[in-house]
Amino acid sequence: MRTFEIDGGTGGGFGSTAGGLLSLTRGISAPGFAMNFSRNEEIYGEDEPADFVYRVVSGAVRISRILSDGRRQIASFQLAGDVFGLEPGQVHALCAEAITDCRIALIKRSALDRAADRDSGAARELWGLTAKDLQRLQEHMLLLGRKGALERVSAFLLEMSDRASGRQTIELPMSRSDIGDYLGLTIETVSRTLTQLEREGVIGLPSFRQVKICDRKALESWAG
Amino acid sequence: MRTFEIDGGTGGGFGSTAGGLLSLTRGISAPGFAMNFSRNEEIYGEDEPADFVYRVVSGAVRISRILSDGRRQIASFQLAGDVFGLEPGQVHALCAEAITDCRIALIKRSALDRAADRDSGAARELWGLTAKDLQRLQEHMLLLGRKGALERVSAFLLEMSDRASGRQTIELPMSRSDIGDYLGLTIETVSRTLTQLEREGVIGLPSFRQVKICDRKALESWAG
DNA sequence: CGTTGCATTGAAATCCCTCAAGCGAGGTGG
C-alpha cells in the first residue's frame, strides 16, 4: 500500500510552500513531493529509469543488488535525512526497498540537472554526494574483503551508533537477514556474533531490535 | 627511482603544445606534465593532499587501503588510459602505487576546479568519472560479499579480458598477491583456482603473467 | 651457481556456512 501527496503532507518533512520546496542538502532546493511506502515495498528497481532523487523523511531504506540465484548484497542503509538514488546514468543500477513503513521525499532529476547547469556550486554539491557514497563504499569493501565476522559486526554496530548520533542504546530498523546481507554473512553468524558480544558484556540486547553499547572501546579495537 | 618532465616527453602520451595539454576524457583539457614511476613506487599515500589528478600513460597502478596489521584491500587496477586520484575531498582516502614501471600524466586539481566552475559540461564530466568508479565498486562489492573463489577468479579474468579489448590472450601486469588482495582471497587460493581452471581446459597459462581464455562461455556462467 | 622473489602444491586447521530444531513474540480465529 502506497500513498502520495503533493506537499501539504500531514507529517511532511518539508516546507508548506505551494508546490513544495525540498532542501536536498545545504544549498540546493528543488520542488518536490512526498510518498509513503510500506514495509518491504520497492521504491525503485534495478534498471528502472532514474528520474527522481529521494530523501528519507522517516523510516529506513535498503539499497541492494540481487543475483539470479537469490544471493543478495546490500550496499547501504538509508536513514532519516539521507539522500539516495542519485545516479548520473539514465537507470538505477541498484534497487531500493522500504525496510520499515516510511515517508520519502522525491525530487525530479531534471530540476537538479537544471540547477547544476546554472550554478556550479550546486553541481559541486551533487558531485560531493556521489563522492561521499564512493568513500563509504570503499570502507565497506575493506570490510567485505578482509575482515572476519567479529570485526564486521563490531564495525556495523559502531556505524549504526555513530549515525544515531552516538547514543548508547540504538534501535535497529533492519532484520538479521538485512544485516547479514550487508555484512556478507549469514543470519546465523550475525546472531551468534551478537550473542557472543553480549556474553562478553560488550553489548546488551534488551530486545531483537535494540542494542546497548556497553564497551565502545572493545568494539573499536575489533572493528579495525 | 622517479623522473619527471614538463611536457616535451620522449614518449609522452599528450600533445607537444608549450606547457602541455592533457585530455582528461573527451571534453576536458588541462595543462599538465608527466612523471615516471618505477615498480612498487608510491604515487600518492593515504591522507596526502589531493592536489593532482592522474592518468596512466603506460604501465599499471593499484589503488588500495591497508589495515594496521598488514591486511590489504585493492579497490581497483588502473591501466593505460585510466584516470585516477580524482576525489572531491582535500586528501586521498586510498593510496596509489605503481605495479609496473609506468608513466603517469598529472593534472592540477585547481585547473580542473576552475574548468568546472566555468563550464557545467566539464563539471558533469568530472561527476561522471566519480560515478563510474562508484558503479564499478558496487559490482565489486557484490563479488566480495557474496561470491565464492571460482566465481571471483572467473569474474576477474573476464574483467581483464574486457579491458584488454576482449583479446583472447591477456597479459596480467599484477602479481598473484595483488590479485588476491583485489578479490579478497589468499595467493594460494588464487593459484589453486587458476590451475583448476587450466586443468578443466577453460584457460591456458603459458606463463605466470599470461592467461589464454579458451572457454569464455564457461567463465561467464561461473562469474554470475 | 647460489640467491632471491614469486608461484605452485600439499596437509592440517579454522572459520563460517548449511541444515535442523527449538524458542518467543505478535497476530488471528475460534
Next chain:
DNA sequence: CCACCTCGCTTGAGGGATTTCAATGCAACG
C-alpha cells in the same frame, strides 16, 4: 481469552570452502 499459527531469531551439530603453515619448484639476476 486462549489455542494456534507464523515469522523472525537463536542455538546446536556437522560439513565444507578457504586459510594457514610448510615445502618445493622455477625463473631472473648477480
